[in-house]
Structure formats: structure tokens, C-alpha cells
Amino acid sequence: MTMPQHLQIQLLTKAAFAPFGDVIEADPATVRLINNGTTERFHRLGTVETDGAGAIISLFRGQPRQFPYAIDMMERHPFGSQSFHPLSGRPFLVAVAEDVGSRPGEPKIFLARGDQGVNYRRNVWHHPLMVIGSPSDFLVVDRDRPENNLEELFYDTPYLISEPIP
Ligand SMILES: NC(=O)N[C@@H](O)C(=O)O
Numbered sequence: 596m597t598m599p600q601h602l603q604i605q606l607l608t609k610a611a612f613a614p615f616g617d618v619i620e621a622d623p624a625t626v627r628l629i630n631n632g633t634t635e636r637f638h639r640l641g642t643v644e645t646d647g648a649g650a651i652i653s654l655f656r657g658q659p660r661q662f663p664y665a666i667d668m669m670e671r672h673p674f675g676s677q678s679f680h681p682l683s684g685r686p687f688l689v690a691v692a693e694d695v696g697s698r699p700g701e702p703k704i705f706l707a708r709g710d711q712g713v714n715y716r717r718n719v720w721h722h723p724l725m726v727i728g729s730p731s732d733f734l735v736v737d738r739d740r741p742e743n744n745l746e747e748l749f750y751d752t753p754y755l756i757s758e759p760i761p
């Protein structure tokens with residue numbers, strides 16, 4: 596029986612997350628002044644992939660995970676990207692993994708600030724939404740027509756994460 600491995604949590608940065616998708620944050624390098632200078636547009640922070648289907652906007656109200664939390668599975672969406680942007684202003688956890696022979700490798704765990712969102716690129720292994728502390732709302736943009744756009748795989752041995760100290 597293999598003992599579960601405890602994973603470290605790293606802060607979410609564009610560079611570290613680049614292999615998996617986009618970090619949605621108010622990056623000064625992307626800003627454009629619009630509306631007669633009354634609005635800053637942080638332009639093209641991510642792109643939506645839908646493989647020809649429509650893109651839809653949803654709200655997710657996530658309940659907090661109990662810690663230590665066991666990451667026993669990962670999922671991916673073969674035909675579309677999926678973005679999560681926090682509306683409650685609280686940090687949340689993001690878990691992604693490289694694809695290793697059509698299976699998820701070891702998860703990489705990121706702590707996202709309450710003003711950072713993520714956009715998983717199409718077909719990127721990730722764990723479903725992981726909320727910390729109290730119920731939190733997220734704006735989600737992903738592909739319409741969810742049928743056959745979800746692949747889930749379970750690890751032989753789960754990985755453990757402790758509750759981060761935000
Ligand atoms: N099932 C669903 O819409 N959500 C998941 O895809 C997720 O990544 O949370």
C-alpha cells in the first residue's frame with residue numbers, strides 16, 4: 596500500500612501557470628485606457644476555446660473543502676477551455692497536471708489570490724473547483740454542450756494537501 600504524498604502549495608504566477616493556461620489578473624502590461632479615460636481595460640488576459648460550440652457564462656457557488664484534502668482524481672475538457680474568476684474576493688486552490696501518456700501526472704497546487712482567476716486551456720488536467728474557508732462564488736466561462744466534454748481519471752494513490760494559510 597503506497598502512502599499518500601503531501602504536496603506543496605505555490606503562489607499562482609503567470610509564468611508558473613503558463614503550461615496550463617492563463618492567469619486572469621489586472622496586469623499593468625495589458626492595460627488600455629478606454630471610455631474617455633474613465634476605464635482601464637486589461638486586454639486579452641485569456642482566450643476561450645470551444646471547438647466550434649458556443650461559449651457560456653455560469654456562476655459556480657463552491658462549498659469549502661475539508662483539509663487535509665485528498666486529491667484522488669483529475670479531469671479535463673477535451674473540446675474547450677474553462678475559466679474560473681472569484682467573485683467573493685477570497686483565495687482558492689488550483690490543481691493542474693501535465694499529461695503523461697493520457698493520464699494526469701503529479702498535481703501542481705497553486706494558491707490563487709482573491710483577485711486572480713485561471714483559464715484552463717483546452718484538454719488540461721485539473722481538479723474540480725477547490726474553495727477554502729467559506730462558500731465562494733465564481734464566474735465561469737466554458738464551452739456549451741457539456742456532453743462528452745469531460746474526461747475523469749482517478750489516481751492509484753491520492754495526494755494530500757493541507758489547508759493553506761492565505
Ligand atoms: N463540472 C463542472 O462544470 N465543473 C468542473 O469542470 C470544474 O472544473 O470545476
Ligand code: NI
Nearest residue numbers: 670672677723
Ligand atoms: Ni473542469
